[in-house]
Amino acid sequence: MRDSICIHVDGATLRVESHQTVTSALMRSGISAVRKSPSGESRGALCAMGSCHECRATVNGVRGVRTCLVNVEEGMTIEREQPVLRTSMGVSAVHETKSFETDVAVIGSGPAGLAAACAAAELGKTVTIIDESPGPGGRIWSHRGSPPVEARPWIERARIAGGQRLQGYSVIDGKPRELKVASVKDGTRHRVLCSSIVIATGARERFLPFPGWTLPGVVGAGALQSLIKGGLPVSGLRLVVAGTGPLLLAVAKLAVSEGATVVVVEQASFADRSALAIPLLLSPSRWRPARELWNSLRGVEMYTSSWVTSARGQQHVQEVSIRTPQGIKTLEVDGLAVGYGLIPESRVAAGLGCEIDEDGFVRVDEHQQTRVPGVLCAGESTGIAGSESALDEGLVAGIVSAGRNPRSRLLARVRRHRFWGQAIEKAHPLRDEVLQLAGAEDVVCRCEDVRAGEITGCVSRREARLIHRWGMGHCQGRVCEGSSMCAALEGSDSVRPPWTVAPPEARIETSR
Amino acid sequence: MAIPHFLVVGAGIVGAACVRELARAGNRVTVIDSGPGAGLQGGTAAGMGHVVVNEGDTDTLRLCLRGRELWRSDAPPMSERDSYWETGTLWIAEDEETLLQLEGAQKKLESVGVVAERIDGRQLIKLEPALAPDLAGGLRVPHDGVIYAPTAAREFLNASPKVTCHYGVSVKNIGDGIVELTDGRNFEGEAVIVATGISVLSILGEAGARLAEKVSLYPREGHLAITARGTRILDHHIVEAGYQKAAHSTSQAGSKAGSVACAILPRQTDQLCLGSSRRPGEPGPVDPNMMMRVIDRCERFVPSVKTLPILRTWTGARAATSDGKPLLGPVPGLQRTWIAAGFEGLGITQAPAAAELIRQRIMGESCTLDPWPWDPARPYKDSSALTKQENDHA
Numbered sequence: 001m002r003d004s005i006c007i008h009v010d011g012a013t014l015r016v017e018s019h020q021t022v023t024s025a026l027m028r029s030g031i032s033a034v035r036k037s038p039s040g041e042s043r044g045a046l047c048a049m050g051s052c053h054e055c056r057a058t059v060n061g062v063r064g065v066r067t068c069l070v071n072v073e074e075g076m077t078i079e080r081e082q083p084v085l086r087t088s089m090g091v092s093a094v095h096e097t098k099s100f101e102t103d104v105a106v107i108g109s110g111p112a113g114l115a116a117a118c119a120a121a122e123l124g125k126t127v128t129i130i131d132e133s134p135g136p137g138g139r140i141w142s143h144r145g146s147p148p149v150e151a152r153p154w155i156e157r158a159r160i161a162g163g164q165r166l167q168g169y170s171v172i173d174g175k176p177r178e179l180k181v182a183s184v185k186d187g188t189r190h191r192v193l194c195s196s197i198v199i200a201t202g203a204r205e206r207f208l209p210f211p212g213w214t215l216p217g218v219v220g221a222g223a224l225q226s227l228i229k230g231g232l233p234v235s236g237l238r239l240v241v242a243g244t245g246p247l248l249l250a251v252a253k254l255a256v257s258e259g260a261t262v263v264v265v266e267q268a269s270f271a272d273r274s275a276l277a278i279p280l281l282l283s284p285s286r287w288r289p290a291r292e293l294w295n296s297l298r299g300v301e302m303y304t305s306s307w308v309t310s311a312r313g314q315q316h317v318q319e320v321s322i323r324t325p326q327g328i329k330t331l332e333v334d335g336l337a338v339g340y341g342l343i344p345e346s347r348v349a350a351g352l353g354c355e356i357d358e359d360g361f362v363r364v365d366e367h368q369q370t371r372v373p374g375v376l377c378a379g380e381s382t383g384i385a386g387s388e389s390a391l392d393e394g395l396v397a398g399i400v401s402a403g404r405n406p407r408s409r410l411l412a413r414v415r416r417h418r419f420w421g422q423a424i425e426k427a428h429p430l431r432d433e434v435l436q437l438a439g440a441e442d443v444v445c446r447c448e449d450v451r452a453g454e455i456t457g458c459v460s461r462r463e464a465r466l467i468h469r470w471g472m473g474h475c476q477g478r479v480c481e482g483s484s485m486c487a488a489l490e491g492s493d494s495v496r497p498p499w500t501v502a503p504p505e506a507r508i509e510t511s512r
Numbered sequence: 513m514a515i516p517h518f519l520v521v522g523a524g525i526v527g528a529a530c531v532r533e534l535a536r537a538g539n540r541v542t543v544i545d546s547g548p549g550a551g552l553q554g555g556t557a558a559g560m561g562h563v564v565v566n567e568g569d570t571d572t573l574r575l576c577l578r579g580r581e582l583w584r585s586d587a588p589p590m591s592e593r594d595s596y597w598e599t600g601t602l603w604i605a606e607d608e609e610t611l612l613q614l615e616g617a618q619k620k621l622e623s624v625g626v627v628a629e630r631i632d633g634r635q636l637i638k639l640e641p642a643l644a645p646d647l648a649g650g651l652r653v654p655h656d657g658v659i660y661a662p663t664a665a666r667e668f669l670n671a672s673p674k675v676t677c678h679y680g681v682s683v684k685n686i687g688d689g690i691v692e693l694t695d696g697r698n699f700e701g702e703a704v705i706v707a708t709g710i711s712v713l714s715i716l717g718e719a720g721a722r723l724a725e726k727v728s729l730y731p732r733e734g735h736l737a738i739t740a741r742g743t744r745i746l747d748h749h750i751v752e753a754g755y756q757k758a759a760h761s762t763s764q765a766g767s768k769a770g771s772v773a774c775a776i777l778p779r780q781t782d783q784l785c786l787g788s789s790r791r792p793g794e795p796g797p798v799d800p801n802m803m804m805r806v807i808d809r810c811e812r813f814v815p816s817v818k819t820l821p822i823l824r825t826w827t828g829a830r831a832a833t834s835d836g837k838p839l840l841g842p843v844p845g846l847q848r849t850w851i852a853a854g855f856e857g858l859g860i861t862q863a864p865a866a867a868e869l870i871r872q873r874i875m876g877e878s879c880t881l882d883p884w885p886w887d888p889a890r891p892y893k894d895s896s897a898l899t900k901q902e903n904d905h906a
């Protein structure tokens with residue numbers, strides 16, 4: 001059922017469909033820029049999954065709400081960020097802080113989190129699932145209305161198994177037996193007391209800066225997928241889907257099925273990707289989906305060994321240049337989606353004291369246990385290997401958190417998935433050219449408008465951070481640390497509370 | 513004649529200021545710091561950057577005042593975002609009793625020539641509408657301000673000619689003008705200035721150990737937080753009266769739980785820096801309970817603090833001395849070795865003045881301030897150590 005409801009944007013009333021995120025409702029109404037950067041540029045959603053903070057606005061009077069994580073509601077007010085008023089009048093806590101007690105706290109409700117929750121609950125444990133998104137499913141199963149077929153059994157099992165659901169809450173702080181969560185909508189804080197924790201926070205997209213990447217209308221590849229699933233219509237639009245990895249094809253397939261004209265631009269070479277043939281042959285369960293994918297993409301213009309070199313437009317992206325083996329091509333577009341693969345989201349794990357390897361993955365043993373007693377991790381934050389792998393790892397973590405031993409067949413499956421993940425990774429090596437697209441004048445840290453030229457010559461992350469404000473913004477480096485400029489810097493940043501910047505706990509009471 | 517060559521160990525705000533002083537007097541200077549650059553480690557990377565004159569005894573007041581004068585007139589060139597910004601300090605009294613103390617503070621400030629203006633409760637709200645309505649009153653010190661110390665440290669070095677920097681190398685031991693690195697290398701200079709903050713006495717060998725028996729140096733941790741942009745609801749630096757008492761009293765060693773006082777600093781980036789706590793010990797990871805206490809205390813004075821999103825939190829350590837005064841001068845028992853450390857929560861304010869004093873003494877010039885109160889030989893009855901080294905250099 002999709003009703004039409006009214007929301008108020010900067011004082012103007014908009015009629016929009018219900019059951020969609022604020023970001024997609026705004027984009028649908030032609031508003032792709034929601035905020036101004038420190039130097040006054042217009043900015044809009046980039047990742048559409050809560051990590052970039054570019055879509056934040058004041059929602060129902062609450063500052064710093066990530067509009068991609070919140071669904072529209074009747075009468076909702078949305079204002080672009082304004083400076084806070086200088087007043088000491090009527091400050092109130094919005095809601096009371098509660099404590100939830102549970103055996104197992106599961107962070108993330110993607111495939112890994114859902115599977116862990118099901119397994120633990122079916123073995124008799126009480127489970128609390130915490131997730132920032134408005135609904136269960138994580139990245140791949142994010143949906144509007146009814147969930148995708150593959151997801152249904154898991155969501156149903158989790159429902160039957162019962163337990164608490166803190167959907168729309170970020171984990172912002174904590175220690176092994178206690179987590180602190182904050183509502184993405186109004187900042188309400190709660191505590192979750194638990195005997196064990198399963199971290200299933202997945203992965204986020206890697207963004208590489210290039211001239212024009214900050215224009216509204218330039219989003220991540222996975223972001224386009226989330227936006228379409230969240231209700232953004234793309235019928236009749238000309239879209240470029242660029243970057244690297246199998247995700248591009250999935251996104252293109254979805255956009256084409258929704259009526260868009262799509263050009264796919266993959267930076268990996270055909271030779272690199274043909275290395276996937278053997279692992280694919282060894283993995284019969286993947287044959288059918290692969291064939292379906294190829295069939296659905298017939299007739300889609302596709303470039304390999306090619307990449308986007310720049311995007312241009314007034315207030316919104318209008319033109320994209322791509323570098324192909326045949327030379328530079330310029331395309332007129334309505335939107336550009338670019339993502340260079342996935343990187344693990346391991347902030348929560350790091351905050352809890354788990355060991356993180358040099359690529360940012362959480363180190364776990366065969367039972368998905370981290371070095372911290374009572375803290376387990378499953379899914380993409382331990383290695384990028386797809387949703388089947390996330391499900392199986394989640395099962396292992398759920399079973400272990402319930403004090404049982406997983407069957408060796410299940411453990412063997414997890415090992416096979418890892419092999420597949422590594423094959424995918426190897427088939428899409430990032431080429432040097434895409435790592436060096438940003439010119440001296442281009443923004444590399446979007447939150448703080450730090451330009452590439454400012455940090456060339458920097459040796460350490462500390463210097464880039466303390467002197468040039470690189471990584472000091474709302475996303476705390478989640479976007480800019482994926483770039484090659486960051487990889488070249490010495491040292492790393494430590495995680496401290498808040499693990500995710502959340503709306504404030506309290507509000508100024510309006511006397512109306 | 514060869515150009516004299518000095519070594520400065522530690523490129524925090526104090527070491528960096530010393531480098532500039534020595535370099536612009538025509539000397540060659542080599543800087544050594546274990547961090548990846550100037551001002552990126554230690555207190556300088558953590559401090560709030562409030563340049564403030566309001567402190568118990570008149571000696572310290574003078575050092576702060578001279579520091580502030582130099583920040584105002586002689587700071588290295590920096591972008592508007594980082595350079596000296598005259599916010600003024602507003603000391604706030606919660607009740608009448610504390611207000612009386614502020615009267616005393618005002619007299620003391622005036623005695624050394626610092627302008628300070630008393631503000632009653634009603635004027636307070638006019639001046640800063642975000643303050644709680646029930647506060648008793650305050651004291652406004654107009655020329656105080658804020659400086660961004662990591663950039664200042666870096667620019668002190670950039671503004672200096674004839675400077676060689678060695679970063680990422682640690683000093684193991686220092687004696688009689690010779691610096692020994694942990695990687696086995698040695699450096700020798702006309703004199704060494706040691707400004708490594710908390711670690712200073714531990715790298716001065718036996719002389720350091722002997723000095724430590726008289727004046728010990730210990731870390732005092734502090735917690736800070738920064739809000740998101742668009743939240744600068746204050747023009748002044750707001751500090752609760754009594755802050756300094758809690759911050760700098762020397763007999764706090766027993767208080768493991770630590771103490772908390774409100775200090776809120778507006779930044780040019782349209783943010784607020786919220787502080788602060790003090791607790792004996794090295795800075796550890798952020799302790800959420802301590803952070804909460806700090807924010808609650810800030811909320812007492814500026815209620816809407818709880819309506820501002822917090823972006824990041826961190827801890828740092830101040831290097832405190834057992835008698836509450838920095839160690840500034842020649843190291844007793846060593847030749848050609850000078851110390852500049854132990855500035856507690858005032859090192860950013862005092863750095864330019866401390867560096868000026870070091871230069872004046874090393875170069876045998878007359879001193880702007882009487883150096884004796886801070887001289888490392890102060891606990892020794894016999895003051896001959898004070899003058900001996902100076903004669904060596906004069």
Ligand SMILES: Cc1cc2nc3c(=O)[nH]c(=O)nc-3n(C[C@H](O)[C@H](O)[C@H](O)COP(=O)(O)OP(=O)(O)OC[C@H]3O[C@@H](n4cnc5c(N)ncnc54)[C@H](O)[C@@H]3O)c2cc1C
Nearest residue numbers: 108110111112132138139170171201202222379380386387
């Ligand atoms: C943008 C994107 C698009 C993708 N599209 C596809 C696709 O089309 N096809 C495909 O096969 N694979 C796709 N993948 C890969 C797919 O996500 C994984 O294979 C699989 O879903 C991983 O499952 P997971 O449970 O580990 O993590 P996820 O599904 O990513 O779930 C993690 C969950 O944790 C939550 N979370 C993270 N941090 C916090 C926090 N601090 N507090 C509370 N909650 C938190 C998130 O909101 C999210 O719901 C995509 C991945 C991304 C990042």
Ligand SMILES: Cc1cc2nc3c(=O)[nH]c(=O)nc-3n(C[C@H](O)[C@H](O)[C@H](O)COP(=O)(O)OP(=O)(O)OC[C@H]3O[C@@H](n4cnc5c(N)ncnc54)[C@H](O)[C@@H]3O)c2cc1C
Nearest residue numbers: 522524526546554555556559560562683709734859860861
């Ligand atoms: C929370 C907090 C708030 C503060 N707020 C203020 C304020 O508002 N106003 C104010 O005036 N002051 C403030 N301070 C105090 C101020 O930050 C310090 O007094 C000042 O930064 C000290 O500077 P420094 O150069 O002496 O030492 P540091 O900044 O600690 O520098 C020492 C340097 O020496 C190097 N080093 C150390 N050991 C070695 C070694 N063995 N070999 C080589 N190099 C070494 C380090 O890498 C470092 O760069 C605050 C401090 C804290 C912790």
Ligand code: FES
Nearest residue numbers: 445446447477480
């Ligand atoms: S892009 Fe967010 S901090 Fe750099």
